[in-house]
Amino acid sequence: MRLIDVDIFLERERQMEEEGTIVRDTTTILKVLHDLDTDYAILSHRWKDEVDYLEITQLTKMENRDEIRKRGGYQKIVKSCQQAKIDGLEWIWVDTCCIDKRNSTELSEALNSMFRWYANSRRCYAYLHDIDVFPTTPDHETFSGSKGWPEWFSRGWTLQELIAPTDLQFFNKDWQLIGDKRNLACMLMEITRVPRGVLEDGLAAYGPSVAQVMSWAADRTTTRVEHRAYSLMGLVDVNMPMLYGEGKKAFLRLQQEIIRKSSDQTIFAWDPTDQTPQACCVLADDPSLFRDCHDIIQIDSKEFYSELSGLWNPPGNGANRGDTGPLQRRNHYFWRFLFPQQWTIQMQVFHPFTVTNMGIHVQLPARRYGGYPLILQVVLACKREGSLEPIVINLSPWRTRYYRFTGEVKCDLLPTSFQHSQIILAYEGQGASSGIVIEEVGGVVASLLDQCAAKSGMNVGYNNEHRFGVTSAEIHRVPGRWLQISPSVHPLSVPFSFFFTVLFLGLVARPGAILFFAAAMIILAIVWILSEASAGIPFIRLCKPECSSRGEYIIGSGMEIVVLRGRGRAVPSITHSETMMSFHVLQDVRIVVIILGAILFVSEGLFLEPSAAQRLLSLLPFLAILVLLSLLPFCQALSKALRSWSLIQVLYRLELRKYTFSTRITGIVFALLLLRTEKAAEVMNDLLPITDTKAWRRWKTIVLDRIRRGGDFNIDTTDWDDGTWTDREREMLVGLFQNAHDAYRVFERHLAESAFERPPA
Numbered sequence: 001m002r003l004i005d006v007d008i009f010l011e012r013e014r015q016m017e018e019e020g021t022i023v024r025d026t027t028t029i030l031k032v033l034h035d036l037d038t039d040y041a042i043l044s045h046r047w048k049d050e051v052d053y054l055e056i057t058q059l060t061k062m063e064n065r066d067e068i069r070k071r072g073g074y075q076k077i078v079k080s081c082q083q084a085k086i087d088g089l090e091w092i093w094v095d096t097c098c099i100d101k102r103n104s105t106e107l108s109e110a111l112n113s114m115f116r117w118y119a120n121s122r123r124c125y126a127y128l129h130d131i132d133v134f135p136t137t138p139d140h141e142t143f144s145g146s147k148g149w150p151e152w153f154s155r156g157w158t159l160q161e162l163i164a165p166t167d168l169q170f171f172n173k174d175w176q177l178i179g180d181k182r183n184l185a186c187m188l189m190e191i192t193r194v195p196r197g198v199l200e201d202g203l204a205a206y207g208p209s210v211a212q213v214m215s216w217a218a219d220r221t222t223t224r225v226e227h228r229a230y231s232l233m234g235l236v237d238v239n240m241p242m243l244y245g246e247g248k249k250a251f252l253r254l255q256q257e258i259i260r261k262s263s264d265q266t267i268f269a270w271d272p273t274d275q276t277p278q279a280c281c282v283l284a285d286d287p288s289l290f291r292d293c294h295d296i297i298q299i300d301s302k303e304f305y306s307e308l309s310g311l312w313n314p315p316g317n318g319a320n321r322g323d324t325g326p327l328q329r330r331n332h333y334f335w336r337f338l339f340p341q342q343w344t345i346q347m348q349v350f351h352p353f354t355v356t357n358m359g360i361h362v363q364l365p366a367r368r369y370g371g372y373p374l375i376l377q378v379v380l381a382c383k384r385e386g387s388l389e390p391i392v393i394n395l396s397p398w399r400t401r402y403y404r405f406t407g408e409v410k411c412d413l414l415p416t417s418f419q420h421s422q423i424i425l426a427y428e429g430q431g432a433s434s435g436i437v438i439e440e441v442g443g444v445v446a447s448l449l450d451q452c453a454a455k456s457g458m459n460v461g462y463n464n465e466h467r468f469g470v471t472s473a474e475i476h477r478v479p480g481r482w483l484q485i486s487p488s489v490h491p492l493s494v495p496f497s498f499f500f501t502v503l504f505l506g507l508v509a510r511p512g513a514i515l516f517f518a519a520a521m522i523i524l525a526i527v528w529i530l531s532e533a534s535a536g537i538p539f540i541r542l543c544k545p546e547c548s549s550r551g552e553y554i555i556g557s558g559m560e561i562v563v564l565r566g567r568g569r570a571v572p573s574i575t576h577s578e579t580m581m582s583f584h585v586l587q588d589v590r591i592v593v594i595i596l597g598a599i600l601f602v603s604e605g606l607f608l609e610p611s612a613a614q615r616l617l618s619l620l621p622f623l624a625i626l627v628l629l630s631l632l633p634f635c636q637a638l639s640k641a642l643r644s645w646s647l648i649q650v651l652y653r654l655e656l657r658k659y660t661f662s663t664r665i666t667g668i669v670f671a672l673l674l675l676r677t678e679k680a681a682e683v684m685n686d687l688l689p690i691t692d693t694k695a696w697r698r699w700k701t702i703v704l705d706r707i708r709r710g711g712d713f714n715i716d717t718t719d720w721d722d723g724t725w726t727d728r729e730r731e732m733l734v735g736l737f738q739n740a741h742d743a744y745r746v747f748e749r750h751l752a753e754s755a756f757e758r759p760p761a
Helices: 006-019 053-057 065-069 072-086 104-120 158-163 185-192 197-203 210-216 249-261 300-312 333-338 341-346 443-454 493-508 514-536 568-576 585-608 612-618 620-650 665-675 680-689 694-709 727-757
Strands: 004-005 030-032 041-043 092-093 123-127 168-171 177-180 297-298 358-367 371-381 382-384 392-398 401-405 417-425 458-460 470-476 552-555 560-566 657-663
Touching: 006 065, 006 072, 041 072, 041 104, 041 158, 065 072, 072 092, 104 158, 104 210, 158 185, 158 197, 177 612, 185 197, 210 297, 371 401, 371 417, 382 458, 443 470, 443 552, 443 560, 458 612, 470 568, 470 665, 514 585, 560 568, 657 665, 657 680, 657 727, 665 680, 665 694, 665 727, 680 694, 694 727
Parallel strands: 041 092, 041 123, 123 168, 401 417, 458 657, 470 560
Antiparallel strands: 004 030, 004 092, 168 177, 297 382, 358 371, 358 417, 371 392, 392 401, 470 657, 552 560
16 A cells, blocks of 8 residues: 655655755655554545545646645645654555545555545544534534534445544544544444444454445435445455446445355345336445445344244134243244144254356245245344344246346245245346246146147148147136135145055054054055155145136246136136145154154054064065055156046136237237237237347337227338338338237137127026
């Protein structure tokens, strides 16, 4: 770092002030020294009319040196050097003139090292140019542009200049001492919201979360947008190159660097505003979104997993009431013994983040909303001070990544336990803007998509290649209570259940078996079969009347989509069905049943004398395994048939009509005509992520206008050809409008056939 030689600078200033002449010698004002080996002072101030590196070094050769010496920035250097000499310090660093900003490498090094330079200084002088005494109450009339406090407290760079130095002294506009950081700690905490422990003991001793550090900078401003991020590098202990011109991307890049070296999940706990997109990246685009995060702290893994069971207990049960007995509380050892899942959860540790070009790979506990397939709720390992519940956020999946969902969800969470999900969080861009297109599906809807993909449809087009399938699926009524269970069993559930049924029945049938052991084996067999069924069978739950979920969706976005429409609560009720038991709970049940079965098997052998028949029957498990392997293809075929049958039984009012198109554009226009949604433009952007060229914009504008007005698609060249198109663009537009016309013809035929099959009552 370059430091000002206090004695040489003051001597040069004395010669210019008193004698008007300068004794030129080879001694320089600035000298390069190491911050760890030097005792130096450092200046913290608000920039005004400053003196730069060239002016401070070449001052004696400049004709306008008298004008430079009259600047407020130059006088600050003089006064700070005089104060340093009084304090017995020979060197001082001033950011305006000790950095050659013409050298980008030197500037980048200085910005990355600035927090360390302030922390290693012997004394820091904070010059408050706009006050006489240190304020004790906000003055909004005098300091209207800085929230009622001196301007020094509103700047982005002065935050680290407040926190980093051990000895920070405040001076008023006349360079009179008005206090230091320690004796003003309480007042500084009120002004800046920085905790007193940080001011007195330092950042490392206090250990704040990332969200807390960001909250301190939420209301501060900088001259350049990039400096909002660069001024925080030292506070969060990261380094990164300076890229001027990147704008708000600098703050996103800063958060990515934080994630690469820290597993602090408070970085995701920012608060959206009215201007925040409904589906945005999981990282905040500005520190101001952390304004109310000053009390968000991290929690360790043991506390985190112990609080999860209480966070997602169904409303109205005993776990949420204050009059529950000890055995009704989920964290009691009695429940932990009955449900081994609790033990395995508390032994888990936080998984590190991995940042790739795809996004942020992280494992988080998650749960879904009933009837709202686009939204996933995840729990973060952080909480507000004084609260017991961890913070939750909503995510929306789109094209293999998850985006932060900031809209309102009026549905209840499904009454199932959380599941640890490995997800990819998007750190830039926006998610699906329509809220209609669903890529990730499960349960009944997944079976519906599979069935539609295998179904042959009506070919549309002039060539023999029909690759894009669009299925119109309408449902206007959900099944009754007796049909709410969908028998779409997982392929492995049938063979598992069959195998252990045979095994347990064989063990029970052993000659001479004691009645107690026989009954116990039967009970274990029943528990096992019910567990396998509960983990493999999705259940349809009727959505509440106030459910905010839509009545129309597009399922899938590849080469096969389903336009799912209906009335009332039919569509929201089936768009996402959940199993009664999660897979990780099923694993625990399997382990417990196997252990108990082994104990019963060994215990029974102690009471019985071995015989030839018993030795023969001991081979029964091995025979059952052979039978299982031989019947596995049959079980998989049976499971597939059950899924198809479940669609007939559960969605018995479903009407399917499939069309296959030779081009994707024709199929998507047809799907938009079926939906007739006011979000046609957003749906088209979700399904057709095409280059935003002039020709495409013109085509989309005309097509969307025809869809909105319900007009025909007999689009003549005079409707769009203004003579400015190239031959290639004109040929492309003619083909695109022909595709839209073909889609409208299919749509008219679809309406005619639907009206014929279902005449109005």
